[in-house]
Each structure stands twice: as structure tokens, then as C-alpha cells.
Amino acid sequence: MDQPAVPASNRKPLQILVLGPDEGWHADRLRSAAQAAGHQMQFARYETLAASLDGKGRHRPGCSLGTLESFDAILTRTMPTGSLEQITFRLATLHSLIDSPTVVVNPPRALETAIDKYATLTAVSGLGYDVPATVVVQSRREAMEAFERLGGDVVVKPLFGGEGRGVMRVQDPQLAWTTFATLERLDAVCYVQQFVPPGGIDTRYFVIGDGVWGIRRQAREGWRTNVSQGGQSVAVPVSESQRLLALRVARRIGIEIGSVDVLEASDGLPRVLEVNGVPGWKGAATALQIDLAAEMIRHVEVLVASRRNEFADIMEPTSNCSPFARPTE
Structure with a gap:
């Protein structure tokens, strides 16, 4: 199904930032789709996110390429692991853009x-x-109770994570005990889900x-x-x-x-x-025979056009200022 396109007469080249690796199949497809649509795409890693406040209260979220609000859109790809402080800061930096002219796709609340x-x-x-019956607990004892309550045939997963990593089906009580004991030692929660045949x-x-x-x-x-x-x-x-x-x-x-x-x-x-x-689409693109990266870029165009209309009255260029900065007196 095609996305509603931005009319060619209204289409302006976009500055798009991708937060994530600049190499690999997905990065190559996004870069090619952006170039084909006449846009400029750059990549920066989450580890380079930074922010500052000057003495007049102007907030400047940035990265290795400069200020984030200098981009029309930011595409969020897979965020690398980090400490609680690092993850919280990265998300907070993205949250600070929600009421700005810069579109964040997907927004941080959705990622969370x-x-x-x-x-x-x-x-x-x-x-x-x-949804499948699911229990989340923090102790081996409670996890074993959940294992029995869910019929002794469960899927144990990390609360966070994807691509099937760390996922296992558990049907044996001894294996369940060992699995939950390991998770408890690692200070991980036990995510226990009933297996659905x-x-x-x-x-x-x-x-x-x-x-x-x-x-x-x-x-x-x-x-x-x-x-x-x-x-x-x-x-x-x-x-x-x-x-x-x-x-x-x-x-x-x-x-x-x-x-x-x-x-x-x-x-x-x-x-x-x-x-x-933050989906991968290599298998989907092959099965569908559709350029999903191009569909993504078209949707970004729609989102940016909508945001530009919202901020039309404050989008005049300013000298080295955030477009949503507090006016100077």
C-alpha cells in the first residue's frame, strides 16, 4: 500500500539524520532511498549525543554532526547498550525535540x-x-510458580531485546529452575510466557x-x-x-x-x-518485492511537511539559535 505522497511542487530537499550505524544493509538501503528522493542523509551514533544550556536558557541538543534541530528529521535505529545514565540521557535528548520543528521517527516514547x-x-x-498469558517476576521462586501456573510449557525471554536472542522454550522443571536461578543471579527479571501452540x-x-x-x-x-x-x-x-x-x-x-x-x-x-x-526489513523486502526504505522516506516527507505547517510562523532562519529557542530581549 502506497503512502500519500508530498506533491512534487511542494517537495524540498530534506536534511535527514539517522541515529545508528552508517554501514550495513539497512544503512545502505536508507541512504540510497534518500538520495533517490533528492535528500541528504547523514549518520551519527547514539554515543555522540550531547546537550547544553547557555546562560539565557537556550537548549542545544546535538551530536557529532552539530545541533539536532538543524535536521528536518531524525530516524532512530537500534540503540546500543549502555549504562542506565547513558540510556536515560539519550532518550531525554530525543524527548527534548518533540515540541521542535524536527521530526523524530520513531519518537522516544514509542521506543520506550x-x-x-x-x-x-x-x-x-x-x-x-x-495476548499470550504472561508473568513477570524478580525471583526464582515466583518464576517457578508461574511456570507451573502456565502449564509447564513456557517461553522465557529477556524483557528487552529482539531478533530472537536470549529466547528459549522451557518444558522441563529442572531446566526451568536452572534458567530462573541464572536470571536471578544476573539481577534480571523473569519474563515467563505461556507457549501458544x-x-x-x-x-x-x-x-x-x-x-x-x-x-x-x-x-x-x-x-x-x-x-x-x-x-x-x-x-x-x-x-x-x-x-x-x-x-x-x-x-x-x-x-x-x-x-x-x-x-x-x-x-x-x-x-x-x-x-x-526499530524493525529490520531485509526478509520482508525480499518477500514483498517492495522497496520499503523508499516507503519510509516518503512517509518522512509527509511527516516533515505536516510539522513545517505547524511551525510555519517560527521557521525563519536565526543566527546560530535553536528555531524554538527563547527570544532574546
Whole structure:
């Protein structure tokens, strides 16, 4: 499904910053799509984010390339690990741009929710959609109680993380005890989710603005469907009810670009499993035969045009000042 395009007569070259690595398949596709649309794209790492306040209260969030508000749009890709202080600061720096003319895609609040699997499922449940039964606890004893309560067949996952890393199916009580003991020693929470049969197949709905594309993912071996874990993808049509589900979930989380994973269960009831706010699309692009990076750039154009209209009265150039800085007297 195509995004509503910005009329060519209104299209101006954009300055786009990507927060994330400047090499690799995804970076190359984004760079090519931006260049094809006539925009300039640069890359900076999250580790270079910085901020300052001058004596007159002007806030200057920046990075290795200069001030962040000098860009029309910032695309947030995978944030590297860091200390609690570092992660909090990076997100706070992005939060400071929310009321500025610079568009942040996806916005920090959406990233915070999507990366937290339990927060995501709580939000999805609030919309009335089914999710797998899930328990999150902080001790081995309570995790074992959850293991028994959920039928002795569970999936244990990191609360944060993606691409199937650190995910395991546990059916044996002794293995469960060892797993939960290890997590407790690491000061990690125990995210315990009931296994939903048959396993090994789900549908990923890739969302870009109002566009939704469906990819059925099937495990080559075992039950994990992630392409990074060997899963295979094939394009599938998206019904109107499926499209509305994906869009409602995406809007609830706050993502403009992302994916919604839905399990196909033996009982016929679909269950929303996860929402990804920083999705990879290599497997999806191959299955769909669509340039998803180009779709993303088109949607960024729409978002920037909308934001420019909102800030039309304060977008006149100023000398070395943030466009949303406090006026000098």
C-alpha cells in the first residue's frame, strides 16, 4: 500500500539524520532511498549525543554532526547498550525535540514502550486484543510458580531485546529452575510466557504510516520464526480487520514505522506477541518485492511537511539559535 505522497511542487530537499550505524544493509538501503528522493542523509551514533544550556536558557541538543534541530528529521535505529545514565540521557535528548520543528521517527516514547515487551502487551491488551498469558517476576521462586501456573510449557525471554536472542522454550522443571536461578543471579527479571501452540509460524505486519504489509514467517526448524534465526518469510494479503489491528496497535504504541507480530494459534484466536519500533526489513523486502526504505522516506516527507505547517510562523532562519529557542530581549 502506497503512502500519500508530498506533491512534487511542494517537495524540498530534506536534511535527514539517522541515529545508528552508517554501514550495513539497512544503512545502505536508507541512504540510497534518500538520495533517490533528492535528500541528504547523514549518520551519527547514539554515543555522540550531547546537550547544553547557555546562560539565557537556550537548549542545544546535538551530536557529532552539530545541533539536532538543524535536521528536518531524525530516524532512530537500534540503540546500543549502555549504562542506565547513558540510556536515560539519550532518550531525554530525543524527548527534548518533540515540541521542535524536527521530526523524530520513531519518537522516544514509542521506543520506550516497544522495547519493553510487558509494557507493549499491557498497551495491546488495553485495546481489547488477545495476548499470550504472561508473568513477570524478580525471583526464582515466583518464576517457578508461574511456570507451573502456565502449564509447564513456557517461553522465557529477556524483557528487552529482539531478533530472537536470549529466547528459549522451557518444558522441563529442572531446566526451568536452572534458567530462573541464572536470571536471578544476573539481577534480571523473569519474563515467563505461556507457549501458544502450534508454534513455528506467525504473521508480521509491517507498518509505515497508514500502509500495512503482511509477511508470514515460518521457522525452518523448531519454533522461532525470526529471519535472523533462520525463519523463512512469504508475502500474504492483509484483510481490512488485520490492517486495522496493526494500525491500532501501532498508534497505541506511538510508532510511525515498525512491525506488529501476531501468533497464529491452534485455537484460531490470533494473539499479538510483540511490537518492534526499530524493525529490520531485509526478509520482508525480499518477500514483498517492495522497496520499503523508499516507503519510509516518503512517509518522512509527509511527516516533515505536516510539522513545517505547524511551525510555519517560527521557521525563519536565526543566527546560530535553536528555531524554538527563547527570544532574546
